[in-house]
Amino acid sequence: MYVSPVREPLISGEKSYSKVTEDIYAPMTGKPGKLWFGGLTLALIALGFGLFSIFITVWDGIGTWGLDRTIGWGWGITNFVWWVGIGHAGTFISAILLLFRQKWRTSINRSAEAMTIFAVMCAGLFPLIHMGRLPLGFFIFPYPNTRDVWVNFNSPLLWDVFAISTYLTVSLLFWYMGLIPDIGTIRDRLVPGLKKKIYSFLSFGWTGSARHWARHESMSLILAGLAAPLVLSVHTIVSFDFATSVIPGWHTTIFPPYFVSGAVFSGFAMVLTLMIITRKAINLEDYITKAHLESMNKIIIATGSIVGIAYITELFIAWYSGVVYEQYAFVNRAFGPYWWAYWIMMTCNVITPQLFWFKKIRRSFLATFIISIFVNIGMWFERFVIIVTSLHRDFLPSSWSMYSPTWVEVGIYIGTFGLFFTLFFLFIRFFPVIAIAEVKSVLKTSTEKFIKKGK
Amino acid sequence: MQQKAFVSGYYLDDKDLVEGIKALQEKNIEIADVRTPFPVHGLDKVLKMRRSNLPKAGFFAGAMGTAIGFGFQAWVFTEAWPLNFGGKPFLSVPSFIPVTFELTVLFAAFALVFGFLIRSGLGPGAPNIIFDEEVTNDRFQILLEVKSGNSDQLQLDLKSVGAEGVQHHDV
Numbered sequence: 286m287y288v289s290p291v292r293e294p295l296i297s298g299e300k301s302y303s304k305v306t307e308d309i310y311a312p313m314t315g316k317p318g319k320l321w322f323g324g325l326t327l328a329l330i331a332l333g334f335g336l337f338s339i340f341i342t343v344w345d346g347i348g349t350w351g352l353d354r355t356i357g358w359g360w361g362i363t364n365f366v367w368w369v370g371i372g373h374a375g376t377f378i379s380a381i382l383l384l385f386r387q388k389w390r391t392s393i394n395r396s397a398e399a400m401t402i403f404a405v406m407c408a409g410l411f412p413l414i415h416m417g418r419l420p421l422g423f424f425i426f427p428y429p430n431t432r433d434v435w436v437n438f439n440s441p442l443l444w445d446v447f448a449i450s451t452y453l454t455v456s457l458l459f460w461y462m463g464l465i466p467d468i469g470t471i472r473d474r475l476v477p478g479l480k481k482k483i484y485s486f487l488s489f490g491w492t493g494s495a496r497h498w499a500r501h502e503s504m505s506l507i508l509a510g511l512a513a514p515l516v517l518s519v520h521t522i523v524s525f526d527f528a529t530s531v532i533p534g535w536h537t538t539i540f541p542p543y544f545v546s547g548a549v550f551s552g553f554a555m556v557l558t559l560m561i562i563t564r565k566a567i568n569l570e571d572y573i574t575k576a577h578l579e580s581m582n583k584i585i586i587a588t589g590s591i592v593g594i595a596y597i598t599e600l601f602i603a604w605y606s607g608v609v610y611e612q613y614a615f616v617n618r619a620f621g622p623y624w625w626a627y628w629i630m631m632t633c634n635v636i637t638p639q640l641f642w643f644k645k646i647r648r649s650f651l652a653t654f655i656i657s658i659f660v661n662i663g664m665w666f667e668r669f670v671i672i673v674t675s676l677h678r679d680f681l682p683s684s685w686s687m688y689s690p691t692w693v694e695v696g697i698y699i700g701t702f703g704l705f706f707t708l709f710f711l712f713i714r715f716f717p718v719i720a721i722a723e724v725k726s727v728l729k730t731s732t733e734k735f736i737k738k739g740k
Numbered sequence: 741m742q743q744k745a746f747v748s749g750y751y752l753d754d755k756d757l758v759e760g761i762k763a764l765q766e767k768n769i770e771i772a773d774v775r776t777p778f779p780v781h782g783l784d785k786v787l788k789m790r791r792s793n794l795p796k797a798g799f800f801a802g803a804m805g806t807a808i809g810f811g812f813q814a815w816v817f818t819e820a821w822p823l824n825f826g827g828k829p830f831l832s833v834p835s836f837i838p839v840t841f842e843l844t845v846l847f848a849a850f851a852l853v854f855g856f857l858i859r860s861g862l863g864p865g866a867p868n869i870i871f872d873e874e875v876t877n878d879r880f881q882i883l884l885e886v887k888s889g890n891s892d893q894l895q896l897d898l899k900s901v902g903a904e905g906v907q908h909h910d911v
Contacts, residue, residue: 302878444838473873490866497777
C-alpha cells in the first residue's frame with residue numbers, strides 16, 4: 286500500500302503487534318490507582334444525589350422544578366438535548382469516518398463509542414423524568430393496550446422515542462461487535478479462573494478465524510453504512526421537537542443541519558476533554574497523538590463554523606422574514622433579560638473554535654483541553670437559549686415570566702454526570718479503551734517504527 | 741462424538757502467512773482454518789471464500805422494517821383509530837417517514853449482527869476451541885485437519901512452508 290511520506294505516523298514509538306496488546310491491556314491489570322477510586326467515588330456520590338433528586342421529583346411532583354405555565358421546558362430538556370448531542374461523536378467517528386477510510390479513527394473510536402452510549406443513556410433519562418410518572422413510561426410505545434389507543438405517529442416527540450431508542454440499540458450492537466475480538470484478546474491474556482471465565486463468556490467464543498473476520502468486516506461496513514444516516518437522523522428528529530412547533534425562534538427550517546453539526550461539534554469536544562485526561566492517566570500517549578488531536582480539531586472547526594453560520598443565518602432570516610414576533614424573539618435573545626446566556630453561547634461556540642485555525646493551538650493538548658471545555662459550556666447554553674428565551678416571553682405579555690432552576694433540577698443534571706462518569710470509569714478499567722485489533726491492522730503503515738518480530 | 745485432530749503452525753507476520761498459504765495450496769493441501777489477530781486483507785481471496793450473504797440478509801430485514809414500520813402506522817391511522825390532527829390527511833406520508841426510517845435501520849442492524857453471530861457460531865459463552873492463545877495477540881495460525889492419520893506428514897508440510905511451532909492437537 287502506498288503511504289505518503291509526509292503523512293505523520295498515527296502511532297508513535299517502536300511497536301510490534303504484541304507490544305500493542307501489552308500497552309492497551311496494561312491499564313486493566315494490577316490494582317487500580319487512587320485516581321481511579323477517587324474518581325469513581327465522586328461519580329457515585331453525584332449519581333446518588335441525582336437519584337435522590339429524581340426521587341423528590343417523582344414523590345413531590347414536577348412542581349419541585351422551576352417550570353411554570355409559560356416555561357414548560359427548562360433544564361430537563363436542555364440537558365436532554367445536550368447529552369444527545371454529546372452522544373453524536375462516537376458513532377460519527379466509527380461509522381462516518383469508517384466509510385471515509387480515516388485510519389486515525391482506530392485509536393479513538395472505542396472510547397468515543399462508549400461515551401456515545403453512556404451519553405445517550407443520560408439523555409434518555411430526562412424525557413422519562415419529565416413525564417412525571419416514571420412507571421407509566423411505557424405509554425410512549427405503541428403496544429396493544431386494552432383501550433385500543435395508539436400513540437400519535439404525527440408527533441415529533443414520538444419520533445424521538447423511536448430515534449433515540451434505535452440509536453442506543455444500534456450503537457450498542459456496533460460497539461459490542463467491535464469489542465468481541467478485543468475481549469477475546471483479554472481472555473487469552475488472563476490466567477485460568479473466574480475472571481477468565483467471565484471474559485470468555487463475553488468474548489462470544491471468538492477464535493480469530495479468517496471466515497469470522499471476513500464476515501465481521503462485511504457486517505461492520507454495512508452497519509457503518511446504516512449508522513451514518515442514523516446519526517444524522519437522531520439530532521434531526523430532536524430538532525423537529527422544536528422546528529415543527531409554532532413558537533417564534535423554534536419554527537425554522539434551518540434546525541436539522543444546525544442541530545446535527547452542533548451535536549457533532551459538542552460530541553467531539555467532550556471526547557477531546559475526556560481523552561486528553563485519559564491518555565495521560567493510563568499511558569496511551571503513543572496511541573492518541575498530536576495527529577489525532579489535529580484531525581479532531583479540524584472537525585471541530587468545520588462543525589463549529591457551520592454552527593456559527595447557522596446563528597447568523599437565523600438572525601438574518603428573522604429580520605428578512607418581516608415577522609415581528611420572530612424579530613422580537615431574536616432581539617430578546619441578544620438584548621433581553623437572558624442576554625448573558627446568548628453572549629456566552631456566541632463567545633464559546635463561534636469565537637473559541639476559530640482559534641483552531643492556528644496550527645500551534647490545534648496541536649496543543651492544553652489549549653485543546655481548555656477550548657473543548659468552552660465548547661461544552663457553549664453548547665449547553667445554546668440549548669438553554671433556544672428553549673428558555675424562546676418560551677419565557679410568549680404571545681401575551683401578561684404571562685411573561687422568568688425561569689431559574691431549583692436545586693432538584695440541578696441535582697438531576699449532576700446525577701447524569703455521575704451516571705456518565707461511573708460508567709466511564711468502569712469502562713476504562715474493565716474493557717480495552719482502544720480497539721486493539723483495529724490498531725494492529727493499521728500498524729504496519731502508520732507506526733513511527735514497526736518492529737517485525739521473529740525472523 | 742467423532743474424534744477430530746488438527747495440526748497447527750503459525751507465522752509472526754501477515755505477509756509470511758499469505759505466502760505460506762499459497763505454498764500449501766500449490767501442494768494441494770486443504771486448509772481447515774486460518775486464525776489471525778486482526779483481519780488480514782486479501783486473505784478471503786487467497787482462501788477462495790464465498791462472498792458473505794450478510795448484505796442480502798441486512799437488505800431483506802431492512803426492507804421488512806420499512807414495510808412493517810410504514811404499514812403499521814398507516815393501519816393505525818386509517819383503520820384502527822383514525823384521528824383528525826388539525827385537518828391533516830389520515831394517511832400523512834411525510835410524518836410516517838421518521839419512524840419508518842428508524843425501524844428500517846433497526847431491523848437491518850439486528851439481522852446483520854445476529855446473522856453474523858449465528859453463521860459464525862459465536863454467542864455468549866460459545867464453546868469454541870482455542871488452539872493457541874497467542875493468536876489473539878500476534879500469531880497468524882494455519883490449521884490443517886488430520887484425516888486418516890497423516891499427522892506427521894502434515895506437520896512436515898507445514899514446516900516446509902516456513903511455519904513455526906508446528907503442533908498436533910486432538911479435539
